[in-house]
Amino acid sequence: MPRRYPRRIATVSVHTSPLEQPGTGDAGGLNVYVVEVAKRLADRGVEVDIFTRAVSRDQPQVAELAPGVLVRHLAAGPFEDLDKADLPGQLCQFTFELLRTEAAHAPGRYDLVHGHYWLSGQVGAVAKERWGVPLIQSMHTLGKVKNAALAAGDTAEPDVRLRGEAEVVASADRLVANTDDEAQQLIGHYAADPARVSIINPGVDLSVFRPGSQLEARRKLGLHEDGVVLVFAGRVQPLKAPDIVLHAAAQLIADDPGLAGKLTVAFVGGPSGAGRQDPDGLEQLAARLGLSGLVRLEPPCPQPELAQWYRAATLVMVPSYSESFGLVAMEAQACGTPVVAAAVGGLRIAVRHGYSGVLVDSRDPGHYARAVRDLISAPASLARLARGAREHASRFGWSATVDSLLQLYASVTAETAAAVDA
Numbered sequence: 001m002p003r004r005y006p007r008r009i010a011t012v013s014v015h016t017s018p019l020e021q022p023g024t025g026d027a028g029g030l031n032v033y034v035v036e037v038a039k040r041l042a043d044r045g046v047e048v049d050i051f052t053r054a055v056s057r058d059q060p061q062v063a064e065l066a067p068g069v070l071v072r073h074l075a076a077g078p079f080e081d082l083d084k085a086d087l088p089g090q091l092c093q094f095t096f097e098l099l100r101t102e103a104a105h106a107p108g109r110y111d112l113v114h115g116h117y118w119l120s121g122q123v124g125a126v127a128k129e130r131w132g133v134p135l136i137q138s139m140h141t142l143g144k145v146k147n148a149a150l151a152a153g154d155t156a157e158p159d160v161r162l163r164g165e166a167e168v169v170a171s172a173d174r175l176v177a178n179t180d181d182e183a184q185q186l187i188g189h190y191a192a193d194p195a196r197v198s199i200i201n202p203g204v205d206l207s208v209f210r211p212g213s214q215l216e217a218r219r220k221l222g223l224h225e226d227g228v229v230l231v232f233a234g235r236v237q238p239l240k241a242p243d244i245v246l247h248a249a250a251q252l253i254a255d256d257p258g259l260a261g262k263l264t265v266a267f268v269g270g271p272s273g274a275g276r277q278d279p280d281g282l283e284q285l286a287a288r289l290g291l292s293g294l295v296r297l298e299p300p301c302p303q304p305e306l307a308q309w310y311r312a313a314t315l316v317m318v319p320s321y322s323e324s325f326g327l328v329a330m331e332a333q334a335c336g337t338p339v340v341a342a343a344v345g346g347l348r349i350a351v352r353h354g355y356s357g358v359l360v361d362s363r364d365p366g367h368y369a370r371a372v373r374d375l376i377s378a379p380a381s382l383a384r385l386a387r388g389a390r391e392h393a394s395r396f397g398w399s400a401t402v403d404s405l406l407q408l409y410a411s412v413t414a415e416t417a418a419a420v421d422a
Contacts, residue, residue: 006111006409008047010102010127011038012120014094015087017052019063019071023300024270026084028235029327030116030140033202035065040402042068046409049110051098051123053090055081074098087119088160095123099130111413112136118143118161121168128171132420134412137172139165141324142182144189149321149344151238166190173412176200176405178325179346198408201349203398204330208303209310211336211390217312227262228376231313231337233306233328234269241342242267242282244319247365250289252373266296268309310335314382315372318347319360326350330396333357333389338382340371356392357385 011034018035020027038048047068054061054073063071076094077086102109114136115124121137128135143157143165150156169175169190175197177183183199186192218225232245249265267282286295298309310316316332318341325346329339333350339357341347351357358371375382 004410004413005044005406006046006413008049008110009041009409010098010110010113010124011048011050012098012113012115012124012127013050013052013117014091014119014123015053015084015117017055017071017073018050018065021300021302023234023268023306025081025235027300029202029325032327033138033140034116036203036205036398037402037405038069039066040398041406042066044402044406046406051094051101053077053087053094055079072101074101084119085158088122088164091119091122095126098123098127102127102131112409114138115168115172116140118165118168121172122164125168125171128173132416134173134416135171136174136176136408136412137168138176138178139168139182139186139324140178141322142185142189145185145322145345146239151241151321154238154321172196173416174198174408176408178202179349181345181348182324198404200401200404200408201396202325202327202330203396203401204327204334204393205303206334206394206397209307209331209334209393212307212311214311217308220308221312223264223266223312224262227264227314228259229264229266229313230372231309231316231332232265232267232269232318233309233316233332234318236267236269236271236282239321241319241321241363243285244363244365244368245317246282246285246289246291246295248317248319248368248372249291249294251366251369253291255369255373260294263294264296265291265294266298266309266313268298268301268306270300306331307335310337313337314376315340317368317372318342318351319368320344320347321363323347323350329357330393334393334396336386336390338375338385338389340368340375352388352392355385355388357389 016026022031050071054075057079059073065071074097077090112134113124113127115121116138124135143161147156169192177199183197253260286292310332316339318329323345329341329350333356339351341351343359343361353359360367
């Protein structure tokens, strides 16, 4: 008898709504993951209710994201964006509202709960016990890992998060790790049972992020047609190390002053985390380094426009201090653009060193500058990496992610049912 997929799941994303534009505030790869997976689950006949915290009185209580996917905004705390450090105090109210929503329907509305980030896992653990369904948990980032690789000016993750993560790891029926590296972190740092950790790579929307004309993209974006374009995409915060991109660019020009006439460094994203405390910091650093005329600061944008930035780029840079996967790197490569990235966490999977991009095992901007210089001075090598980037990214479509999640859901649901019947 084939395994039965769940009919309806409750996806919990407390701190950031799937309706928010990724690239600023707390919206990033987690948002993309929740949206893309939910839409594809619905296409397979699995209904998805996504629970998130309301941040405005104007938000509808229920919004349709796509056919079969509802976003439910729950009132918990003030109607405004709160720092993630303030959200643990709202979890009781959020959990109450989630349970009340379920109670308004017939019993057995949800077959399982999938929590995203530790805050959601805390809520999911209560729902699991109340509803008698399994809890699947995706952590996305881990406090202990972030604290071990803090950027200058960044704030350490608090003890309440570290304790909360440990509780969620202990409560979840299955933990979904983006990569083997994350799986080992869950086991090593949080004593997760290896038998309860499933490695499922995130994906990329290959219908949106696909190769196209670099010349056409540059014309649309107002970039030099024959220039060198370095692109940083995502949230501007110390963890993502946008300052390394600027220092590397300054080093490139110091080594080759003639490059100043053809170099553009574009940042596509908005302030987040500790970056919110100094929203003009990137602009001021560019001025101190003498790069003001070469830097473009662009707001977050929808995926089709972001794909244009990737296509326009000579290289996309991802120098993060830590990444559970590295969605930006994968999106860029799907567009046929090689990536220069930090050799950390999931980026070691997202980027295939020497084939789809270059991994830099250093925080020294000079090492990034050298990697960029070696590629822009060798068009044949750059073209070879571009081909490799397309091929590498083609293996990471969201359909494969959802296939694996559905198998996991079916397996865990069957285990829970068998335990009840025993």
